Amino acid sequence: MSAEALGFSGIVALLILLVLRVPVAFAMFLVGFLGIWALNGWNGAMGLLSSETFTLASSSELVVVPLFILMGNIASTTGMSRQLYNAAYAVIGHIRGGLASATLLGCGGFAALSGSSVASALTMGKVSLSEMDRYGYDPRLSTGVVAAGGTLGILIPPSTGFVIFAILTEQSIGRLFLAGVFPGLLLLAIFVITVSIICWFRPEAGPPGLRRSLSEKLTAVTGALPILLVIASTIGGIYGGLFSPVEAAGVGAAFVIIYGIVTRSLSLSAFWQAARASVVTTATVMLILIAAHMVNPFLALSHVPTYVGEALIALDIPVLGTLVLMLLVYLVLGCFLEGFAMLVLTLPIFFPVVLQMGIDPIWFGVLVVLTLEMGLISPPVGINVFIVKSVAPKVALADIFRGVLPFWLAMLVTLGILIAFPQISLLLPNTMFN
Template identity: 70%
Template sequence: MSPIVVGTVGFGLLLAMLLMRIPVAFAMFAVGFGGIWVLNGLQAATGLLSSETFALASNSELIVVPLFILMGNVASVTGMSRRLYEAAYATIGQIRGGLAAATVIGCGGFAALSGSSVASALTMGRTALSEMDRFNYSPRLSTGVVAAGGTLGILIPPSTGFVIYAILTEQSIGRLFMAGILPGVLLLTAFLLTVTVLCTLYPEMGPKGPPTSMTEKGRAFLGAIPILVVIFITIGGIYTGYFSPNEAAGIGAALVITIGAVGGTLTLRSFWEAAQSSIVTTASVILILIAAHLINPFIALSHLPAEVSHLLVSLDLGVYGTLILILSIYLVLGCFLEGLAMLVLTLPIFLPVIFDLGIDPIWFGVLVVLTLEMGLISPPVGINVFIVKSVARQVPLIDIFRGVIPFWIAMLLTLIILVAIPQLSLWLPGMM
């Protein structure tokens, strides 16, 4: 059997296992190990398994993952993320659709802490859905806002998606973090405009909330100051060069733990819960990365990347035509596969094409990450939609999917803008 045939069969088996909901890491371990065994022998497969596992597990860059995850989890259990929502709610909650807009802003702020779309959707769902329900917001709007707002989690730094992309492509984590800031703000603005348009066209979807006094506004902002300071120090330190991403993650985690302990909101019990959750999430990410470093050599040995690169170049679509084709493939795959699985599966195939065409890998990383996020609210998988459904059990699933459609369109328009204007992604990294 030729390497191309082995690679195609292996890739098909991997897709089949993922569609059967076999965990991503285990599916990649099986196909990667089996594929290298077929192409290069058992000794090569076992040797690569041991060497790649040790090399990746001892990679110092990966320290950023557990520390930022711990920072987000501690911020969640101490109520810091809820205070961001309360500050936004106190400011704009009294206008039509204000609670929905405040939820978007709260999701953006929490995303800057947790770097997780699922965590953002889950936490803000528990906090905001009951409030919007109390003021008679349309369930379609309220659930759609939470599901879509959670997608900001992987674009606004610190982002786990950017860390994985950086490790797989050997790019700078700090530059990718900076590259995500302006696109994240642009997407946040697009979501706010979407809420405004919906509530203008259909006023009954987002009634006005109760007015708040200046004292209440000031109290809400004071409550949000500590976490805003943490975000400013960690992201600002990376941008100015005072901290590396690893140092920023350590400082951010230390600051939220200190603030929680001094303020009395962090107990030993809640810290243990946050630490346990961080360990489980980190283990999942590390397993996926180890599996990726096992399956990538198999894909290379099969010559699939070279064949795909040759095919795309032979189509003669030009730089933008090829880029749009690749992003379209991601959009389709996003309807069926989980984001990290797509990232690990496709980067070894598409990255040689990107380099051949002279496309900036930092810019490409932003576009890919945003496209992956669109998959989180795309049927039939739509992980964020199912997360919100677990919180809002009384809302039919079809209504949640209908609610996210306007926000999916806003994400598509944002993606088009980022493709058309690369400097929105590259300006801040270039200023570092």
């Protein structure tokens, strides 16, 4: 069997294993290790495994992962996420669809702490779904808002999706974090507009909540100041050149821990649980990255990226057409595969083409992460939909998927805007580094 045939066979085998629900890291490790063994011998496979594992585990850049995850877990434990939701609820909850919009704002704020779409959907679902149910919101709107709003966790920095992309493509984590700020805010704004449009055509879907007095609004907003300060200090510190991403993660994690101690909202047992959950999530990410560094050399040895790149160039379509074609592949794969698996499977193939065609890699990273977000609410996998289902067991799964459809379309509109106007993504990173 030729090297190219072995490479494509490995990709098919990996897809089959993922469809069979074999854990992502183990599926990639198995295919990558066996593929390198077949192409480069047992010693080559074992040598690569030992060297890549040590190199990756000793990378200082990856310290950002456990620190930001810990920051998000402790923020959830101390109730900072609820305070952010309460502030948004107090300010706009009295308008039609206001509770849904407040949930989206809460998701956006919590995303800037946790970097996790699943954590954002789970946390804000527990906080907001009961309130929207109490005011008679259409379950399709309420669950759709939580599922879609949770996806902001992978786009608004800090984002584990950007960290994985940066490691796999050797790009700057700081530049990617800054590149996600304006697209994240744009998507959040379009989500809020989508809620307004839904409530315009179906007023019964989002009845108004209670109108709060000015003093109640000020009290609620004051309660959200700590979480806003954390967001401003971490992202603002990176933009201002005060912190590297790792240092910003350390500052943010320290701040939320000190806040929890001062306000007595963080007990020793709660801290232990948050730390333990952070270790488990970090270990999962590290296993995926180690496995990815087995798959990538296998694909390189099989010349699959070169073959695909030459095929795309031979099509003789414009650069924009090639970019759209690659994003369509991500949209289709997002219906069946988990986001990190898509990155590991596709970036070794697509990224050389991106560089060869002169596509800005940071811009490409933002577009790819946004398409990963769309996969989080796309049937039949749609992991965020299943997370919301676990919080709202009485709502039919089909109704939740119907509820996320307008927001999926809103994400498609956002993707089109970001393709048409690359500077939305590139303004902050180019300003910072130039």
